[in-house]
Every structure is written in C-alpha cells, then in structure tokens.
Amino acid sequence: MRVAIGSDHGGFRMKEFVKNVVRDMGFSVYDLGTFSEDPVDYPEYAVKVVKALLNDEADRGILICGTGIGMSIVANRFPGIRAALCYDVYTAKMSRLHNNANVLVLGGRVLDFKLVPEILKVWFTEDFEGGRHERRLKKLEEIEVSIEEGRDP
C-alpha cells in the first residue's frame, strides 16, 4: 500500500512518528512535507496529499495539523475524499467500517502519541462493511454531483 502523508508545523512531530510506524507495517510512505516546525499554512499540505490520492500516486492519505480540524476541512472539499478526524481507536475503526475513509486525520497537539500505533493498525486493517453504508456513501456522491452541476442537493 502507498501512503501519502502531510502535516503543517503543528503536526510535524507526529508526522515523523507516524511515518516510522507506517513503514514498520510494510507500507511505502510518500512524505509531502512539511519538513520542519517552521510555521506553514495547512491548506497547502492538505492539497498535496489529496492530489496524490486523486492522481493515483497513493492509495491512502494521512494528514496532521495541530487539532486535525483545518486539515479535515480542506480535504473534505474534494469530491471522492472521505477524510476522517480520528481521536481514538474506536473512531479510527468506525471510519473504515462505516465511512470507508481514505484519509486519516490526526491532531498532533491533542492526540496522545501512545495511541497512534493502535489507531494506525486498525485504520489500515479494518475493511469497509458496505451494505447500508454503501447506500449512504452513494448519497454523498449524489450530493457532490448536484453541487458540481449547480443543482439543489
């Protein structure tokens, strides 16, 4: 699996930690920055990771900022992206089972580093359940198309 990862300065330390865990899981990591704790603007890094997914240069994405909120807001503006801000093992698991999340978002300043390995483990091993959840995701796609075509969703 190819994993694109990006953070701003608020998520930089956690990004470095996450990269090692993901590599140890046997996946290839595509680090799109940032590369230090110097202040940067999170939308730029969210866009880099989203583009890697949409251009089929990665299979999954991970985004990290201070709270995870800014990265979520940006990533979820893109059709086809289901970015899930997860703050524990349960939300990470459910984001795969029910939401088929393709981007994991973490808050580098609010999430305990100790939880991160288990969060990553479940996020990369749990599969989408489909069924009624497939129907709900189809509705998301319909909303995207309505907005694109200027129709009332």
Ligand code: RB5
């Ligand atoms: C940067 O100070 C901070 O605003 C950013 O990392 C993030 O938390 C935004 O949502």
